[in-house]
Structures are given as C-alpha cells and as structure tokens.
Amino acid sequence: xxxxxxxxxxxxxxxxxxxxxxxxxxxxxxxxxxxxxxxxxxxxxxxxxxxxxxxxxxxxxxxxxxxxxxxxxxxxxxxxxxxxxxxxxxxxxxxxxxxxxxxxxxxxxxxxxxxxxxxxxxxxxxxxxxxxxxxxxxxxxxxxxxxxxxxxxxxxxxxxxxxxxxxxxxxxxxxxxxxxxxxxxxxxxxxxxxxxxxxxxxxxxxxxxxxxxxxxxxxxxxxxxxxxxxxxxxxxxxxxxxxxxxxxxxxxxxxxxxxxxxxxxxxxxxxxxxxxxxxxxxxxxxxxxxxxxxxxxxxxxxxxxxxxxxxxxxxxxxxxx
Amino acid sequence: xxxxxxxxxxxxxxxxxxxxxxxxxxxxxxxxxxxxxxxxxxxxxxxxxxxxxxxxxxxxxxxxxxxxxxxxxxxxxxxxxxxxxxxxxxxxxxxxxxxxxxxxxxxxxxxxxxxxxxxxxxxxxxxxxxxxxxxxxxxxxxxxxxxxxxxxxxxxxxxxxxxxxxxxxxxxxxxxxxxxxxxxxxxxxxxxxxxxxxxxxxxxxxxxxxxxxxxxxxxxxxxxxxxxxxxxxxxxxxxxxxxxxxxxxxxxxxxxxxx
Numbered sequence: 001x002x003x004x005x006x007x008x009x010x011x012x013x014x015x016x017x018x019x020x021x022x023x024x025x026x027x028x029x030x031x032x033x034x035x036x037x038x039x040x041x042x043x044x045x046x047x048x049x050x051x052x053x054x055x056x057x058x059x060x061x062x063x064x065x066x067x068x069x070x071x072x073x074x075x076x077x078x079x080x081x082x083x084x085x086x087x088x089x090x091x092x093x094x095x096x097x098x099x100x101x102x103x104x105x106x107x108x109x110x111x112x113x114x115x116x117x118x119x120x121x122x123x124x125x126x127x128x129x130x131x132x133x134x135x136x137x138x139x140x141x142x143x144x145x146x147x148x149x150x151x152x153x154x155x156x157x158x159x160x161x162x163x164x165x166x167x168x169x170x171x172x173x174x175x176x177x178x179x180x181x182x183x184x185x186x187x188x189x190x191x192x193x194x195x196x197x198x199x200x201x202x203x204x205x206x207x208x209x210x211x212x213x214x215x216x217x218x219x220x221x222x223x224x225x226x227x228x229x230x231x232x233x234x235x236x237x238x239x240x241x242x243x244x245x246x247x248x249x250x251x252x253x254x255x256x257x258x259x260x261x262x263x264x265x266x267x268x269x270x271x272x273x274x275x276x277x278x279x280x281x282x283x284x285x286x287x288x289x290x291x292x293x294x295x296x297x298x299x300x301x302x303x304x305x306x307x308x309x310x311x312x313x314x315x316x317x318x319x320x321x
Numbered sequence: 322x323x324x325x326x327x328x329x330x331x332x333x334x335x336x337x338x339x340x341x342x343x344x345x346x347x348x349x350x351x352x353x354x355x356x357x358x359x360x361x362x363x364x365x366x367x368x369x370x371x372x373x374x375x376x377x378x379x380x381x382x383x384x385x386x387x388x389x390x391x392x393x394x395x396x397x398x399x400x401x402x403x404x405x406x407x408x409x410x411x412x413x414x415x416x417x418x419x420x421x422x423x424x425x426x427x428x429x430x431x432x433x434x435x436x437x438x439x440x441x442x443x444x445x446x447x448x449x450x451x452x453x454x455x456x457x458x459x460x461x462x463x464x465x466x467x468x469x470x471x472x473x474x475x476x477x478x479x480x481x482x483x484x485x486x487x488x489x490x491x492x493x494x495x496x497x498x499x500x501x502x503x504x505x506x507x508x509x510x511x512x513x514x515x516x517x518x519x520x521x522x523x524x525x526x527x528x529x530x531x532x533x534x535x536x537x538x539x540x541x542x543x544x545x546x547x548x549x550x551x552x553x554x555x556x557x558x559x560x561x562x563x564x565x566x567x568x569x570x571x572x573x574x575x576x577x578x579x580x
C-alpha cells in the first residue's frame with residue numbers, strides 16, 4: 001500500500017492537533033507516514049503511534065529553523081521521489097502553503113489549498129474547498145503528479161488508530177538555493193495562554209460594538225471562560241483596538257471552529273468570508289438587521305455589555321457546579 | 322533598481338462571486354473586477370523602495386483584457402510602465418501554470434526585485450511568491466511586514482504565527498507583503514492623467530517563450546470535479562434580550578454541550 005506523507009506540525013516534541021487530524025484523513029488513501037522536520041521526533045513519537053502513523057521520517061538539524069520553507073520543500077520532494085506516495089498532506093498555514101507551492105514546482109504536481117474535507121472518489125483523492133468566503137463549495141482533484149493538499153485545522157475530528165510510528169532517519173543536504181533566504185532572528189511577541197486562532201475549537205470574536213480597546217476586555221474574559229481563542233473584526237483591528245494578527249476575515253485569518261461567537265459584529269461579507277464554515281455560530285448584536293444573524297444558530301439581539309456579563313456569570317456557575 | 326510588481330485583477334469581494342457552470346472557472350463577466358487589495362500594498366512598497374533607492378517600477382499582470390484596469394490603477398499610483406501577459410491560451414490556468422507563465426515573463430523582462438501581495442482575495446492560496454522564488458532560483462522573502470534594502474542586501478520582517486522573523490537575502494529576490502506594511506497612496510488626478518501616457522507592453526505566449534502545452538485549463542494539474550453554492554444555513558433561533566439574553570445564550574451553550 002502506498003504511503004501518504006503528512007508533514008508534522010509540532011513545537012519541539014509537542015504534536016499539534018491538526019497533525020492528528022491529517023493522520024485520520026490520510027488513512028483512507030494509504031499508509032500514513034509522518035514527515036518530521038526539526039527536533040523532538042522521539043518525544044512526539046508515542047502520540048503519532050496513537051493516531052496511526054506507520055512510519056516517521058525524521059530530518060533534524062538546524063536547517064529548518066535557519067531557512068524559510070525551502071528546506072521542508074526539499075525534504076518532501078526527496079521523499080516523494082523515493083517513496084512515490086499517494087499524496088502529501090500539510091496543515092493549511094501561511095508557511096505550509098508556501099512549502100506546498102515549492103513542492104508542487106519541484107515535483108510538477110498539482111496542489112490544492114485549504115481543503116476542509118478529503119474523500120476517495122473513483123480512485124481519486126477529492127478535496128472539498130469552501131471558496132468565495134464560504135458561498136461556494138468546490139470539489140477538486142489533482143490530475144498531474146503527486147496530489148499535494150493543504151488541509152484546514154478542524155476539518156475532521158482526530159480519531160486514534162494503532163500505528164508503529166517507526167522512526168526512520170532521513171539525511172538532507174540542502175541546496176545552495178534553499179539557503180538563499182536566511183532567518184537571522186525570531187521575535188516572539190506575547191501570545192499568552194490562549195489557543196492559536198486558526199486551530200482553536202472555540203473562537204470568540206469582538207467587533208465594532210465593543211466600542212473601544214478597553215471594551216475588548218470583555219471579549220477576552222468570555223474567551224477565557226470557554227478556553228477559546230480571541231478574534232476580531234477588521235473594524236476593530238483597523239481602529240487599533242486589538243492587534244492585527246487576530247483579525248478574522250477575508251484579509252485576516254480564516255477559522256472553522258466547532259463554535260464561533262460573534263460579539264458586536266455586524267457580519268459584513270468580508271468578515272463572513274473568514275468564519276462562515278464554523279460548525280456552530282452564536283451572535284450577539286444590538287441591531288436585529290445585522291447580517292450576522294442570517295448565519296447564527298443562536299442569536300441574541302441586545303446590548304453586548306448586558307448580555308455577555310450575564311452569560312459569563314452563567315458559564316462560571318455551570319462550570320463551578 | 323528594476324522593480325517588478327505582480328498584480329492580479331480579482332472579482333470584487335463585496336459582490337456575489339460565482340463559478341461558471343460550463344467549465345468551473347471564475348465567472349469574471351458577471352461581477353466587477355478590481356485590483357487585488359493586497360497588490361496595492363505591493364505597489365506602494367515598490368514605489369517607496371524606488372523613491373529611496375532609485376530605479377523603475379514595472380507592473381506585470383496576467384489575465385484577460387479587463388485586467389488592464391488593474392494595470393491602470395497601478396500606473397496611476399505611480400508605477401512607470403506595464404507588461405500585460407495576454408493570451409487566450411492562458412485561460413483556466415491553475416497556480417502551477419500561472420507561476421510558470423509569470424516566471425517566464427520575469428525571466429525575459431529581467432528584475433532586481435519582484436514584489437507581490439501575500440495572497441489574492443479570490444483563490445487565497447498565498448503560494449505565488451514561494452513558487453516564483455523556487456522557479457527563478459532567488460531568495461523567497463515573503464509575508465513581509467517590513468522591507469529594508471542596503472546595497473544588494475535585503476532584509477524583511479516575515480510575519481509568523483507568534484511574532485515575526487527577520488529574514489535576509491541578496492538581490493535579486495522575490496518579496497510578498499502583508500497588509501500592515503504600509504498605507505497605499507490614492508492616485509492623484511495628475512497620476513490618473515499621466516497613467517494614460519505610460520508605456521504598456523502586451524505580451525503573448527510566444528513573446529514570453531511560454532510553451533502553450535504547459536498552460537490553460539485543459540493542461541492544468543488540478544481539476545474541479547463539481548461545485549455547488551453552499552446551501553443557506555438553517556435559520557437559527559434569534560431572541561431579543563429582555564434581561565435574560567445572557568441566560569438564554571448560556572442555555573444554548575449547555576444544550577450544545579459547549580459548557
């Protein structure tokens with residue numbers, strides 16, 4: 001059975017949830033084989049075994065922290081040549097879409113980005129994509145080369161399956177071209193304890209209705225009570241009330257969580273583009289005509305500064321009991 | 322410095338965008354097109370680099386005739402000249418083919434620096450800068466929130482999930498920019514008038530040395546199997562807050578097992 005290569009997302013030995021989701025998807029097309037770039041494979045191995053990885057190709061060393069995207073692309077390209085996999089799956093991050101692009105060029109293969117589902121159909125791997133801000137659902141397939149697909153977090157629930165996750169060291173001698181863009185420094189800005197926006201199972205977002213930077217504290221409080229990530233509409237980030245990297249929407253991050261709470265967000269089409277595929281949507285807005293209510297599974301028409309504190313109190317009561 | 326800015330004409334994100342039932346390609350006729358929003362930031366950055374270091378800014382686009390609208394916008398902002406890769410055989414090209422076609426043009430017109438917006442609002446793949454860097458064999462300096470050039474050395478701040486990375490390389494290079502890098506200028510009346518007189522070169526596949534068997538819908542590496550408009554979400558429960566809106570929301574969360 002052909003292998004399906006899954007590029008691991010990890011921080012040190014900590015395997016990210018999306019990788020377990022990709023392993024779950026990979027099973028239906030072949031034998032899942034993880035490609036581990038960087039340090040920590042031995043620490044991550046048990047988790048990968050638990051989710052059905054048959055093999056773990058490990059390339060450690062500093063190349064992956066010193067250079068940008070080209071090392072991962074060269075590693076994957078050499079494995080594609082060597083093992084002729086049925087597909088290569090990557091988590092849809094900004095960085096990985098670039099890796100996928102380079103890999104597509106190197107292997108003359110078709111690439112599909114931002115899949116929200118993958119199925120086998122007539123011997124092809126068919127990716128479901130949600131385009132134009134979620135208004136259209138497209139099923140696409142790769143015709144040429146090895147299918148390279150980036151998959152959005154939360155596309156599937158990760159399901160355990162037994163696997164050997166046998167570690168196999170791969171040596172990589174990087175080309176000069178891959179070393180032409182060198183990382184000289186990494187600046188980590190404070191992220192706090194909250195989950196990452198793109199990966200989070202629950203996202204609580206605030207919009208113009210919060211009124212000010214100070215007003216945004218209530219959004220953070222609600223997020224923390226649910227273990228959620230914080231998001232913001234463009235109106236908020238443009239006004240400087242909350243950092244730009246938390247923007248959800250057409251020009252920001254696209255999220256597809258189990259639960260999306262839109263607080264004081266009217267739901268302009270450009271915002272909806274970034275959250276429309278969320279499984280459950282709750283909206284709080286004082287304008288009953290706000291388009292966000294068209295998407296909401298549950299909506300409260302009212303003043304968020306009345307509704308949210310009461311909601312918070314109830315959440316605390318329920319989690320306390 | 323010879324700076325080339327790649328721009329893309331996209332359907333207005335405020336309009337209802339659709340695929341054509343006949344061949345599942347973008348319906349460019351039924352909605353207004355305009356320049357991809359992030360490309361305006363790319364043009365602005367190119368103009369600022371030119372203002373600081375001298376040189377010339379060339380706008381490059383690939384697309385049907387209407388894509389010339391995006392070129393005019395770029396020229397009216399202050400770009401010096403334009404190249405329009407225009408050939409019916411390009412219609413329906415996917416990202417792999419588009420990167421090939423653009424790389425061929427860039428190779429033939431030459432460049433010290435290529436600047437792009439980090440992604441387009443229609444396809445949103447965000448891979449073009451990396452693919453061009455791969456094809457052209459030059460440094461990929463993408464997702465930049467800041468660009469600094471000193472002689473032939475170029476350093477950017479690359480946006481990362483938890484902050485930014487400083488990434489350095491040497492010209493020639495490919496740069497893509499994110500929204501927070503600058504504030505694009507509005508074209509002045511003078512700029513709009515001047516744009517009409519600026520040189521615009523139309524290139525065909527043959528002019529750019531592009532192999533016709535490597536572009537176009539029929540030769541694409543990917544295909545659309547089927548597509549459909551997303552069914553509208555089932556309408557949910559909307560309640561008016563009568564002093565118990567928060568309680569009701571909490572109840573919904575509990576019934577849905579979120580708390």
